[in-house]
Amino acid sequence: MTRAVEYDVVVLGAGPVGENVADRTRAAGLSTAVVESELIGGECSYWACMPSKALLRPVIARADARRLPGLNGAVQGPLDTQAVLARRDEQTSHWKDDGQVGWLDSIGARVYRGRGVLHGARKVTVHGPEGEHHTLTARHAVVVSTGSRAVLPDIPGLAGAGAWTSREATSAREAPGRLAVVGGGVVGVEMATAWQALGSQVTLLVRGPGLLPRMEPFVGEHVAEALTEAGATIRTDTAVTAVERQGGAGSGPVTLVLGDGERIEADEVLIATGRAPRTEAIGLETVGLEPGSWLTVDDSCRVKGVDWLYAVGDVNHRALLTHQGKYQARIAGAAIAARAQHVPLLESDRWGAHSATADHDAVPQVVFTDPEAAAVGLSLAEAERAGHRVRAVDYDLASVAGAGLYAENYRGHARMVVDLDREILLGVTFVGSGVGELLHSATIAVAGEVPIERLWHAVPSYPTISEIWLRLLETYREG
Structure with missing residues (x-):
């Protein structure tokens, strides 16, 4: 009818x-x-934002706790993977x-x-x-x-190998013993962070020279260092030329053939190489x-x-x-x-x-890895390609008093990209624990085209990590 x-x-x-x-x-x-x-x-509620962040939140909380004397001894054991997955299921309303x-x-x-x-x-x-x-x-x-x-690239053998996309990675019922992740963008690094902490041995295979290529280069360096310390293996400048698995999904190990002929075996493979x-x-x-x-x-x-x-x-x-x-x-x-x-x-x-x-000038994004990455507006390279006369102002986040209180051995970095002709910010990038909550202040500065001279009078509270704003502005004035 x-x-x-x-x-x-x-x-x-x-x-x-x-x-x-x-x-x-x-x-x-x-x-x-x-x-x-x-x-x-839709996708966000059941296979993307909500389940992925539910998987990552315990990972990041434990990592932060391990950096605090008086607490670190209590959180040295493994995560309760089934409890994490159960909370993930609650956050997705059990896919109802x-x-x-x-x-x-x-x-x-x-x-x-x-x-x-x-x-x-x-x-x-x-x-x-x-x-x-x-x-x-x-x-x-x-x-x-x-x-x-998700797009599956045209790799021989991949179509019948039962590969994971972001959907399977966020809704899996257990941690695979060995997980190969193909792709070094946001989905790749977030899922590598989550499943490495939940019990998988992760190998990250990246075609380019580093992780998170759309962000400032130092971001990928920080995330790669932390993933390696967590036990993951990262292979850059690496192409996957074939995938082999007899019988499809769940039928046994999957083998990835690399460009140099090397073969890597895993229990599951996640393809995170793009969207359509x-x-x-x-x-x-x-x-x-x-x-x-x-x-x-x-x-x-x-x-x-x-x-x-x-x-x-x-x-x-x-x-x-x-x-x-x-x-x-x-x-x-x-x-x-x-x-x-x-x-x-x-x-x-x-x-x-x-x-x-x-959509043109002030798009913010947080990558929920350990450490977090957060950026809004243009990177230095993007601003230069667009023809702006710019200066990058950098500061070590670990040098801010609030960072030392946040965690022992805090590591991070901040950059603001200044339009020298108008003296406004075209972009801001942070990498470090807890920086996601710094991003909205940066978004307001970029979207509002707030002049540097006015930002000088936005006084950050002491001792918080937001004091990074004062240090960036001081560095700019001194330059």
Whole structure:
């Protein structure tokens, strides 16, 4: 049976991004349908942010405790892996989405279970799990927020080897004895940190010269040093040319053949080498767009060339981070509401509410390794490539009084990238224990383009690690 229904807005994808779009359009009085083929709450809630950080939190807490005299003797034993996994399961609601469904119901959004496919302008067909079909027509906007998926590279033997992606790595029921991790980005280093501490012997295989290549070089150096001290093996400038496993997942050891012919054996292999948009089967071809492509949008997140179609979150490839996707969702929801009311955006754009400018200049990210890495804005290399006249100001975090109180033998580093023509910050990077909580102050400085002379009067509390701000500013003035 096919049912036809009309809404003001139809949202494809009910992860945090799609949920936030629905929240904003419903708050503006627009009827909204949300279509989801998996769990309401999406990748972040069940296979990414929440489970990964639940796995990592005990690891980081134990590492911090081990650096404190009077406490370190009590935390020398191994982690209780099953207790950590049980808490992970609680944080994912045991992969049940009743609470998320209830929340969408509470704001008045209509949830459709099934696969949503565009079928021409403003029309979405929902193929339900029981064979039912719904045709949804959007009066004002269709929003694509279907997210991204892990990409398996074209390595001989990999497709049939039962390799882990980020989903399997965050939802595994036990620690493999030996885990090979291919990739040195955020997923690779976070999962290497977690599973090494939970009982696996981790070997990290990285094609490039270091870890976390999109951040300042010193970040990867600090993280690599800590992983090595924890017992992991890191192989840089290493390519995997083949994968061998008889019988697929769970059927025995997996062998990785390296570029020089060396063979490494593991019990599981995690591939963490990139993401692709989940747009290959949503009917983009029916509206003149390429299936499987990233969707190019303007700063209101409207797809270029299609005045009723929006793409929010990972699918637009601006910043593959949940918090940036939710930010875009707020922007898109406000823009859709204004256009539905025939209000010009420039007249109604209070505080820049319809323009996702932070995607260009002030994207923050925390990597939850031990030590943590946190960065916002441009790295030194990115600023130089963009043609800015800049200066990098560096300071040893261990020299700040608050760091010495935080932990014995504290190690860390901080850098701010200063635009010398405007004397504002273009980027800030920290690496060290507990630095994730420093990042929002840096984000405000970068997003607000706060002049250096005004930052001088933002006095950090003593003795906290945030005194690093004073030391960076002093170093800049002395330079």
